[in-house]
Amino acid sequence: MIRLMNRFEKIYAIVSSIPKSKVITYKQVSDIIGIKNPRIVGFALHKNKNPKKIPCHRVVHSDGTLAKGYAFGGPLKQKEKLKKEGVSFLNDKKVDLKNSFYSILSKSIS
DNA sequence: GTCCTGACGAGTA
DNA sequence: GTACTCGCCAGGA
Numbered sequence A: 001m002i003r004l005m006n007r008f009e010k011i012y013a014i015v016s017s018i019p020k021s022k023v024i025t026y027k028q029v030s031d032i033i034g035i036k037n038p039r040i041v042g043f044a045l046h047k048n049k050n051p052k053k054i055p056c057h058r059v060v061h062s063d064g065t066l067a068k069g070y071a072f073g074g075p076l077k078q079k080e081k082l083k084k085e086g087v088s089f090l091n092d093k094k095v096d097l098k099n100s101f102y103s104i105l106s107k108s109i110s
Numbered sequence B: 001g002t003c004c005t006g007a008c009g010a011g012t013a
Numbered sequence C: 001g002t003a004c005t006c007g008c009c010a011g012g013a
Helices: A007-016 A026-033 A039-046 A075-085
Strands: none
Touching (some): A007 A026, A026 A039
């Protein structure tokens, strides 16, 4: 049950469930978890302890721009990763959400 | 317990 | 379209 998990646990669960070549927004994640502040999502990812399990690079802002504080190589690295996975970009700073957005089946995280 | 900080979002100018 | 401000919640000291 997702409700029995800590906020961070939920965030990690959701982010780690994002499939390859897909991205999701902080807004979406926070909405799924039930918190009103997307900032918590970023905060959680910042201090995440399982970088290899948490594809933080697949989490972007609501407008498709990349996170400025990506802690595992920087935004540039993040962009490269996404590109290599097949995520389409509108330009150098924004991902094509309408094409690569991950419509999470939410609550299935349990 | 309190205070400060933080990977954001939406609204306004 | 860009820049700035305010609000929001949770974690860590």
